[in-house]
Amino acid sequence: MKAIANYVFLTFFGLIVTQCSQWEIQKPNLLQYLLVFSAPTTVGVIASDLGSGGRFKTFDPNSLTVSPTSVTIHSDAVGRFYEDKVIIINRLNRDSIQILDPRVNFLTVLDFSVGQGRNPQDAVLYNQKLYVALYNSDVIPIYNAQTGTLISEISLTKYRETFSSSGTPDRFLEIGSLVNVGSSLFVSLQRLDRNDVSGYFPPNSDSILVEIDMNLDRIVAEYKFPIRNPSSRIVKKVLFGEPHLLFSCVAFVGFLSRNDGGILAFHLPSRSFRNEILFSEGVAGGDIINFVIRDESLGYAITLDAAFNKSVQSFRPSTGERTGTVLTIPGNRGITLSGMHLTAEGKLIVGLTDFTLPGLNVYDTNQGNLLLNPSPISVELTPLDIFQLQNP
Template sequence: MKIGRTLCAFLVFAVMVAAGPAWSLCGDPTGDGYVRATDALAALTLAVTGGYDGRADVAAADGRVTATDALKILYGAVRGVIPECALAEQRAFVTLAACDFITGGLASVDLASRSVIRWRAGGLAADSVIRRAAGRLFAIGRFGADTIAEIDPQTLDTIWECSVGPGTNPHDFVLVAPDKAYVSRYDSALLAVVDPSVGPSCSGFLRATVDLSSLADADGFPEMDQMALVGSRLFVALQRLDRNDFFRPAANGALAVVDTTTDELAGVVELAIDNPFAETKGLTVDPDTGMLYAGGPGRLFTDLGDGGIEVVDPQTMASRGVIVSGSDLGGDLVDFALAGSGRVLAIVTDAAFAASVVDVDLATRSVTRVLMHSDTLIADVELSERGELWVSDRNCSRPGLRAFSIADGSELTSDPIYPGLTPFSLLLGD
C-alpha cells in the first residue's frame, strides 16, 4: 500500500514537471500558431462534446469551453486580435547582466501592466539563466559561477546555492522529482545528477553522473547544452565543437538520450544541423504533436545558409528533418520561440552580428515580417500566451524589455522597460 501511494505521488509529480504547453497561444486550440476560423470551429466542437482546452477558454476563463468562447475566437480571427485565455501567464522573470558583464541580478515583471514588480542586483552571477519547475524557481550560474540556486519567486531572494563542480559551466537544469534533477555541464563530459532537496547545506547535492564522452568529438567534450524531459527519457543537445579550432563545429549536432530510471545512456539522435544551441529555456516540445525542436546557427558568421530548426520524434528517437534553414531565415538562428506547429518567432543575425527579430511561417519556410532590427545584441525572445513577443534588448545606450503583438507586428512598449540592469534572459510564467 505504501509503495502504491509513493508511486502515485511520483506520477503526479512527473506530470507537473514533464514538458508542458509552453508557447501555447490563446485562441489557437488547433495549435498552428495562428488564430483562425478553424480555431473557432475547434472551440465549438469542444463546447458540444464537453471537452476542454485552456487555449479555447477565452470568454470567462471559467474552466469551461462554450459557444461564447467559439464566437470570441471567431471575432479575433476576423479582426486579427489574439484573445485572453485561462492559461495566460501573469509574470516574467528576467536575469540581469550589466553591460560590462560583471554585475548580475534578477527582476520580475507584470505582463499585463508591463511594469517591474521588483528587482535585485548582485544576487546572481552575470551569466545566469533561470528555470521554473513544479512551482519552484531555479537559477543556473553558468561560466565562472558553476552553481545551481533556488530562488524565492516572490522576494527573489536566494534560498540555497550549490556547486556542480568547479569549471564545469552548467547550461541547463531539468527537475524530474523533488530530490532529483539533471544538470548539463558544458565544460565536462559528465552529465550531473543532483538532489535539489538537500537545502543550504549542499550535503549530497551531487548524486551521480552520466558519462557522455562516447558522443564527444576528438577534444573529448560533447558541449552538452539544452535539455527536455519526455516521459522517462531525457534529451540532451550536444554541440560537438572543436575547442582547438575556435569552437567551430567538429561534427553534426546530436541529442543524447538518457534513461532517467537507470541514469544510463539509452541512445543518440544524430542531427542534420551543426551547433544546436539556439534556445535558452531547454529544448522545445510541441504540446500538440509531442515533437522536439532543436535549432542552431550552424557555422556562425561564415555560413549564413546552414543551421536552422530540426524536428525530432522523441518516441522513435529519429529526426524528421530540417523544417526551416538559415537560407530560409536569411542568417544565423540564435534563438526562437515556438508559436505553434506552423509558426516561430526568431532572432536571426547577419555576418556582422546585427540582429533581427522575425516572424516565420513554417508551412512556406519564409519570413513574413521583421518585428525589429538592431546593430547590437538581442539576447532573448519569449512568447506569451497572450500573443505578445517579449524581447531582451541589450542595446547599452537604451537597454530594456520590449513587447510586440504577433497579431499585427506592432510594438506594445513605447519605451523599453528597464528592469534595474541590462536584461539578459527571460522566463515567462507564474
C-alpha cells in the same frame, strides 16, 4: 548576502502585514504588486551589467509592470522554472546552481557549486534530482535538489570527438541544453572542435541528441542531428498535431558563419527528425540565434547576418517561409538582441542589449506585432534571458 536576506524577509513580512493593517490597505501599489506577480502570465527576467553582477526580476507583459523585487545572481546566467522553484544557472566563473522560492519573495533557498570552470548551461528537476548540463565536461552530474549534494554522474565519454583539424581532439562535448519528456531526459551535444587550427570552435563532428532514462539514470538511445551545432535551449511543442522537440542548429556560426543552419523538429512518437526544416538560415539570411513558435502558422526568430545586422523575423513553420520583420538593428549600432519569449496570450517579449537604454520590448502579435511600449522597459540592467514562471 545576510543583508539581502533580511531585506527580502522584511519585504515579504510587509506584504503579510498589508493583509492586516487598514493603513497598509490604503497603499494600492503593494497590493498591485502582490496580485500582479502571482499571475500565471508573469515571466522571469535575467539581467546583467555584463561585468560584475546580475539580477533576477519578474515582469508582467500584460500590464507592462516590472516587480520591485531584485535578486542578486551572476552576471552570466539563465533561468528555468520547475516544481514551483526558479532555478538560476550561474555559468562560467560562478559555476553554481541557485534556487529561488517564489513563495518567500524569491529568497535564495539553495546555492551550490558544480565545480570551478565546468560552465553549467542548463538544468532539469525530476523527482527531487537535479540534472545539470556542463559545457566543459563529458558527464551529466545529478544532485539532490534539497541539499545540493552530488548523488551520481552519467558518463558521456563515448561521445568524445575522434577528429580534430589539429590532430588532437579535445575531451569536452559542449553539453548545451536539457529537457525532460516524462522520465526521459534529452541532452544536446554540440561536439565542437576546440583545437581547430582556425582558433574558433567549428562543428567538425556530428552533433548528437542523447536520451537518458531518469528512473535508471542510464543512456537508452542516441540520435544524430541532421544539422550540426544545436545552440538554443530545447523547446517542447505540439506541432502538426503531435509532440516535438525543437532546436536551432547554427552549424558554422559567427565569424565562421555560412548560413547553413536552421530550426529542426524532432518527432517524439517516432523518435526521428522531420525532413523539413521549420526555418532555414538560407531563408533568414543569417544565423538563427533564438526562436519561439506559437504553432504551425507562426514563429519568430532572432537572426544575425554576416554584416552583424540583427533582426526579429516572423516565419511560417509549416512551409519554412519568412513572413515579415518585426525589428531590425543595423550592425553599426551598439545594440544586440538577447532573450525572447512568447506568452500564451500572444505577447512577444524581446530583450535589447544596449549600454545606453537596455530593456524589454513587448509586441502584441494579435495586433500585427504592434509595439506596446515607446521605449525599452527597464529591468535595472541589460536583459539576457526571459522564461515563463510556470511548471513545464
